[in-house]
Amino acid sequence: MMNRTGKRMNVVKAFCLLALLGCFIGCKDDEKRKEQAFDNSLPIEIVGFEPREVTPRTQLLIYGKNFGNDPSLINLKLGGVETRVVNCNNECIYCMVPRNADKGTIEISIGDQAAIAPDRFTYIANTQVTTLCGYVDETGRYEVEDGPFSDCGLNSPTWLSIDPKNPNHIYMIEDKSSIRLIDMEVQELTTVATVGQLNIQDPRSLCWSLTGDTLFVSNYSNGDSPIVVTMLLRSEGFKKAHSLFSGYKWVISATIHPQTGDIYFAQESDATIKRYNMATKEVETMFSVGGNWIWMYVYFHPSGDFAYLMRPREGTIFKCQFNKTTNWLELPSIYVGNWNQGYNEGVGTNVRMGVMWQGTFVKNEKYIEQHKDDIYDFYVADGELYDNHPGDLIWKVTPNAEAIRYAGRGSVAMDNSHFGYVDGDLLQEARFNGPHSIAFDEVNKIFYIGDQHNHRIRQIIVE
Template sequence: MGNLKKTYLFYGMALLLCAGWLFSCSDEGTSTSYDPSLPVTIENFSPDSGRIRTQFIIEGSNFGNDASKVKVWFNEKEALVLNVVNNAIYTIVPKQPGDSCTISVVVENDSVAFDKKKFVYHITESVSTVVGKALEAGSTDGSLTDATFQSPRWIAIDWEDNIIYSDEYTRAVRLISLNSNEVITLFTPSVILQNFAFTEDRREFYATVDNGSVIYRFAADNLWVPEEVGTMGINGYFHGMAMGKDPRYLYARQNVGVVWQVDLENGWGDATRFSPEAYNEDGGQGNIAYSPVEDCFYVVSGNRKHSIFRLSADGTTYEKYAGGGGIDGSSSGYRDGPADQALFNFPQGIAINSEGDIFIAEKNNHTIRKIDHRTKIVSTVAGQAGVSGYEDGDPLEALFNTPIGLAFDKEDFLYIADQGNHCIRKLSIE
């Protein structure tokens, strides 16, 4: 608590100092309007390095005095501009702009980039426990400190950053409100619900029971009360569900590897085959997620092929993307590196961040892996391969026990259903 108070005091004093400096500039007559006949210049910035939310000052000329007309960029990430006078801009460092950042300023239609030095960004990473009592199983509702969890499996985040999850053993669907400090049970079906498919605005979601006999709709406007809206109409088991670009359709991954399309306007037994080819998985568990960045689906083949497949948005192309030790491989194991040579051991949960990178929860390796969609390189971002346990802190020293469900909130913080530890964890990279 003492350190926290010191931190607040430091930032408070820094804000006052910066505000005083800016106002002193104004008093000296430098806070004049932008002059389009003169160039915008950057003379210096400080500090030279820092983390997210570091206070940042740019010195120069002809910035004007209207913050609404000024933009500051760290590489391609826009920063929040707090105040502007004609020879100074006060801003804060945005989240993850890159390791080495070119600072650019735009004033109305004029722009300038500073080429004399770059800002060095330091990443802050941590794993923390959000809710649940590690190693203590239960199913008690209540406050975040009192609530207990049995076997959290699938997880999703709504537009208010409420966490919704399904429990594998109790079958309960529960809502965790971080803002209201409470955990409540929404619904307990007779058959476990599988992965959730949220709409783009995150105000409603769909889920099917394991055997596909019922598809439920949960809507915030209806207080998350479940409503039966359809059925798969297909014999088999369905372990994953996603929504694509068109909100009229749901996409469900069957245990044999086929992806089916459900028309929500006529969803009673009207699922049609979407993927062009079934992979011989025969009972394999898996998942599916849609990438709006790439406009495609990523399909997890968990305990049979230990791989990730890429399915085109029109359903015509279904190909191996990562894992299995090669394009035709189905080997399990642990290996980072190029996606086509990487190894996974029972991947299950999948989530895609706002940059389009793919994150995988590995049930048997007890790790969280990342696939960079630009470089197609697989890396470990949290956990220790093959080591189960419970430990918060540095991501690569943290321990998980059978992580399964993954979901990003709107700030790109990753929430993890840590099934064996009976809790919800959070990976912060900023």
């Protein structure tokens, strides 16, 4: 037999569910509204909640007494995290479970009154691959256009870079056409500048000045007197391009040293790594990796102590120490990979990777707790080349030269392929189709991934 508390819970539950369908429209009767208002002379009471098990963004109903009918007056913490009340009546609060609410506690305060739920909910961390933006219809058709996330279209997101002064702004290179802005604040994709406005032919990479006020755009060009790097200034809204230096062709990528501010770029034609000295305004050749027409990407560790030199077409990552006395990159040595494309997790040269594109360093809190010297992992987007799909996943490379699958290749299509378009669990379900770019928002703990052949931006909100 159901006890009185259970009966009451069902009545309140029914009332709240109706409220979720649109019944929170206020009372026409002033007396009724007054009865439902919070009474500061009476205690708050929490009698229950549901569901008992939650994941991030779960709709949570909290039942009780004296909640009032004004959500703005309620201070709510779920699992110790400040949480907005979506709506309420005097006996029910409707809210969404925030990320990282793993303590499971429910705390409410209104005016001088406060209450803590006697029970805790079970919080289930739910890190998944989801789709942020990029509209593609059921036939696979898409159009490159600006607009809200629900309607915008993109072709090939080849590079992503997060504004160091505003993590809600992610700048994207649209292959050979433009620089676009993914604005998380207004949930909109817009075009910042086109190739014609930038006065370059083929933008390849983005990096920021040490102050965060200048966005550098590298250019791959085979034209006469090509511009190597252009500058977009924050003071001009990143709308006007200024040439930093020119005279070099076939530049695969450019990056900035996080301590000196000098720009390092890789030139495909002669397989060299060069440095543009910001003080002397001169270009100096560091070294050649041997051979010609070799793709290379340089990624400096946040400390500036070393750089990863990535050779995408060979599925290999080299490591170069940085001499802080001479401000010079030393000759590289193989760190991960073995010149053979494919897929094999492992350590060092036992690893087989596909065609690696953009990478990003991400701080690992566990390494900090363990007092490790290097507290960063390196995440790499492994796409495809010439329609050969060896990877289509996101790798995590540790400071111990271990490469493991972080996301992708989770489910298999009917043709036994691992690439495609599936959201879901990182390792069990998620599928990509040529992930080409990746960036990590350290503030909000979000990975953004440019999924090239799916024509979408995917995201992973880290729990």
